[in-house]
């Protein structure tokens with residue numbers, strides 16, 4: 001069994017301002033070398049959990065251990081270990097992308113190769129432009145570079161693919177995967193099932209501040225995915241749709257003759273959408289208002 | 291120590307990129323313009339008042355601007371997830387503010403010294419400038435933490451100036467009776483004015499100078515320890 005990087009027990013947090021209990025007695029472990037996903041709808045408490053684990057929020061209840069030691073035993077050296085990618089990128093808008101990165105990197109002992117990172121995320125050409133002139137996607141990519149500036153052992157990523165086009169989202173996802181392959185551990189929050197499937201080794205479902213389920217993405221799909229196959233086919237110049245049960249499909253004569261005699265247009269196995277799983281896990285509807 | 295150097299370097303880089311140094315320099319030029327307008331005879335009377343306004347009001351204001359940008363862009367949040375200690379982040383801001391005060395005083399007093407041949411006591415003057423700039427940079431820090439936006443900060447600065455600075459200025463210009471002098475000693479701005487006047491070769495009681503220095507230093511330490519250190523991480527970030 002691998003080493004536990006984070007051990008979180010009965011963690012609760014209430015925002016003083018409105019008395020909102022954002023996180024309610026959650027417990028989970030994050031194991032070295034894994035990508036652990038926090039999946040949940042808007043307002044579920046994902047960012048709050050990230051902020052507690054990055055020590056931006058202090059007055060929590062419960063117990064947090066990092067590398068086998070209580071959180072309170074760490075000073076600022078904790079930050080040498082970690083990289084944090086925020087939900088909303090924050091940089092100095094009147095400094096260039098490169099000036100921003102240089103400034104933040106100067107605060108660390110360990111230093112990654114900024115130029116290589118900027119090249120990887122496609123920002124090298126724009127490195128000398130003011131961040132205030134960057135597009136949202138460019139800021140998100142710079143946000144990721146900033147999280148990697150100190151060669152962290154642990155990455156906190158809060159919806160880091162938000163606002164990225166598919167090409168750039170893929171670059172970031174590849175970098176996250178490479179980070180993991182190099183021995184890093186990741187806590188990733190998202191509300192995109194896709195991200196979870198592509199990246200996460202395990203995922204915690206969080207809703208209304210509570211964890212409803214912790215499992216591998218595959219297990220979740222098996223458990224909640226519809227075991228069905230939807231076939232669109234041509235029948236005398238008309239497109240028709242037929243749905244089959246996956247478990248009995250090999251003995252289904254209608255399906256077999258259909259495949260043999262008709263031109264198939266599309267075939268899809270039951271896609272497990274965030275909505276579906278959410279309704280089943282929590283009984284909630286999922287509002288994607290981000 | 292290395293972190294502190296990085297923070298300081300960043301702070302000065304931002305003073306330039308956010309045009310704060312330029313604004314401060316522009317204000318110095320404006321002060322000089324006023325001095326040249328009032329002419330050689332009166333300049334000697336006005337110079338201490340100009341230095342006084344610069345070290346008190348401008349220090350508070352420029353610190354406010356720097357913190358205003360920081361809060362607007364929420365960059366403190368990013369700094370808080372680096373190994374940089376909170377106190378280091380605050381200290382580098384205060385050092386930058388003291389630098390601005392010195393820059394302005396050197397420009398204004400330097401030019402005035404050669405243009406109007408003004409007498410001053412160099413070493414005490416420099417020491418007092420340091421203490422006054424420190425105290426008012428810290429004051430600007432605290433006022434910023436307690437204001438919601440830039441307008442709020444301006445209102446607080448105005449209120450502060452009306453209560454503490456204007457009486458001293460009226461007094462210095464002979465518009466107020468001698469009897470309120472003891473009361474004025476309760477004002478940090480007034481003791482600043484006394485210290486500046488001493489720097490410009492006026493005779494001020496020694497006890498007033500010592501009292502003034504102690505007052506400003508102790509007030510700075512108290513504000514630092516009980517307001518800035520605990521409140522900066524909370525009030526310095528949005529959300």
Ligand SMILES: Nc1ncnc2c1ncn2[C@@H]1O[C@H](COP(=O)(O)OP(=O)(O)OP(=O)(O)O)[C@@H](O)[C@H]1O
Nearest residue numbers: 015017020022041042043044045046047048049529
């Ligand atoms: N600074 C704050 N003050 C008061 N309440 C807050 C604050 N930040 C978040 N909350 C509340 O805490 C709850 C959880 O918010 P959180 O930001 O953790 O959700 P999330 O899962 O990250 O959502 P999203 O997907 O929209 O980012 C919400 O009800 C939110 O309104």
Ligand SMILES: [Mg+2]
Nearest residue numbers: 046047048087
């Ligand atoms: Mg969030």
